[in-house]
Amino acid sequence: MASLKGRNALVTGAAVGLGNAYARALAKAGANVAVCDVRAEIDELPAALRGMGVQSAGWRGDVSNPADVRRIVDGAIAALGSIDLLVSNAGIWGGSVADDDLDKSLADYERIVGTNLKGEYLFGRALIPHMLAHGRGGDIVNISTDHVHTCGTPFHVCPKLDSCPWKDAPRPTAGGTIMDLYDAGKWGLHGLTFAWAKALRPHGIRVNAICMGATDSNMLRGFHNFNPSPEEVATWMKAEDSAQVLIDLLMEGPGGRTGENMNLCVGRPTRLEPALPPVYILAEDIHVKA
């Protein structure tokens, strides 16, 4: 099992929610942590992380803006010396349906796909050359959604809940109907995950996705007109438990899994399950450098 002590991580969208829990868990495990977010609360996080005994630096910036991505990545490398762990977590939710108006759809596309797919694409493009150049391997973890594995429509907005045979999660593999663009962006993320896993495995860089189910966060509580019952809230996962899954994944080290979508789903224990046999990447696709 690999130690994270002294490793250098970059976590996007770390001001609140899951990203904040990932950054704190990494610092607790001894990693130095660079962070970024559009929210002002990000300004306070580096001091809190330094108080845990590690190096830290932070930036305000928009992951969908290439100039911000360049500034954050260059700043993180300058502040910590190098980066070998990228947690691409920044994400937003937005409702969109198949017959939406075209003008609304274009704005939704820029906003939702801009953050949830383009942002992770830009961070990968900005960091991968650096990771290849330093030659120490590392990890990229993309934060996705359990919609890749389940229907994904939140119970409180599902118009067909009474007749849903899967209202006691876990639900079946598919996308939902009220967030086609969110789902499309996250599915696109898996294209990057699998392609990067194949391309980077020879260099000791693993690329995986964690597909989150309902987790108590600003995002989940921010759904419009959402007034969840205490019973429903009690079913949600805790960001700290999901962060432990990230730590356990990273501690697998260079010999661990790559190219896997790990599903953390309400109704199941929040833990790192044993690695699956390669599903999306065949063993022969992974060419290890001679």
Ligand SMILES: NC(=O)c1ccc[n+]([C@@H]2O[C@H](COP(=O)([O-])OP(=O)(O)OC[C@H]3O[C@@H](n4cnc5c(N)ncnc54)[C@H](O)[C@@H]3O)[C@@H](O)[C@H]2O)c1
């Ligand atoms: N909470 C859930 O139930 C859930 C379920 C499935 C997937 N996810 C995924 O988990 C990730 C984290 O979600 P969360 O629940 O912690 O959400 P959250 O809203 O609580 O936190 C997301 C963070 O990302 C930041 N962010 C958003 N857009 C950004 C941008 N363009 N540039 C920089 N920072 C930006 C936000 O300011 C915020 O700090 C997201 O990718 C989300 O899609 C969450």
